[in-house]
Amino acid sequence: MIIDCAVIGGGPAGLNASLVLGRSRRKTILFDDDNPRNAVTSESHGFMTRDGIDPKELRRIAQEELDKYPDVKIEKQRVQSVHKENGLFQIETVNGDAFKAKKIILATGFKEILPDIERVKEFYGISLFSCPFCDGWEMRDRPLAVIAETPRGFHLAKVASNWTEDLIVCTNGKQIFSADEKTVLENNGIQIYEQEILSLIGEKGFIEKIAFADGTVVACEGGFIAPRWEQASSFGLSLGCKLNSQGGIETDGLKRTTVEGVYACGDTLIAGASQLIIAAGEGSMAALSVNAAFIEEKFE
Structure with missing residues (x-):
């Protein structure tokens, strides 16, 4: 089966992107290996109606909300490799599972080196x-x-x-x-x-x-x-995405990277930009951009 969009990364950006895609009736798989950068944090702040929430609880609520949308599936496993072949993104996990997607959103973020x-x-x-x-x-x-x-x-x-x-x-x-x-x-x-x-x-x-x-x-x-920041994954580089001066993946205002069909959002773009609400908003923008691309392709 070929899905519409694969979202790699189950943090605020990836979760919100998946929510918007699900509401847009796009067949979506969210890959989440349950290894968040903020695992040591007990409270998240600056997000209205959720100020002070435990990040684990926030993720639980978000995943529960995604369950309402039949077109969204959460794969709780780590992606091992991504490459583009014949216009489709070929995704392989560490468990040996393979998936094909028309478009991809990278929300893998950065990792901190203390x-x-x-x-x-x-x-x-x-x-x-x-x-x-x-x-x-x-x-x-x-x-x-x-x-x-x-x-x-x-x-x-x-x-x-x-x-x-x-x-x-x-x-x-x-x-x-x-x-x-x-x-x-x-x-x-x-x-x-x-x-x-x-x-x-x-x-x-x-x-x-x-x-x-x-x-x-x-x-x-x-x-x-x-801390020193490093990309949490090499998927952007392996796909040929250009990096910005901060080591993040370069995108335009619509979260499109320099590679056709690849979008990026959240901490993946700017090292240290750890505001929860910003990451979630960028996830929404990436998903809207993916949806807009599908609509334009439909009417071409």
Whole structure:
């Protein structure tokens, strides 16, 4: 059987894309290997009517809603390869199953590579986060730290300062700021620690101190990390999609990639763009674009 559209990735973008496709009566398969990037997160914020919801619960509700639409099927398995042959996308899973689709939506997102710092994974998702807009409110007015090993730390520090006046920046031994950037941060009361971090200190996921290799210890009660981002899958590259300057898949305003029949949405486009509501909206746009393409083909 040839389906209309395969959606790869079961996060907010892929789920919303599948919903719109199902409501448009397009035979759709959503591939979800149940390995979300935000698995460590206990609450999602910034989505009206769902502020503070557990991401697992959000996915459960979304999948339950998709069950209402007979043209949408959820395959809970990982896609291994995708290629185009004779105008159709050939999809193979790690279980050895094969599918054919007329169009494809990539919603696979990015994966985070955390700095190599002792105990960092214990605190990530509980008191250390990557997105101030997602988690800054819960940590407002506390002593916070920004941990960054790349120049992105300058922007992250400026954004994080919106929620606290007690902020430090730790570069873990890396020289990431220009002299002008250091001046800007220091003039705004943000102290910079360029020493190597020995370890993070705290209990049950809640950070209390940062210990540096030179013996310095600084107190903090939370903060933000600037992770390194990588595409979670190589499907875009293997299909020949062009990447943008941020390493995401390049699309136009309708979420069409540079490859005919391939669409992309959500975190797959921009590393670190982790706002739930934005990803869901982009999934909707990708699905609308797929549907519009089918309608135009029908009337050609």
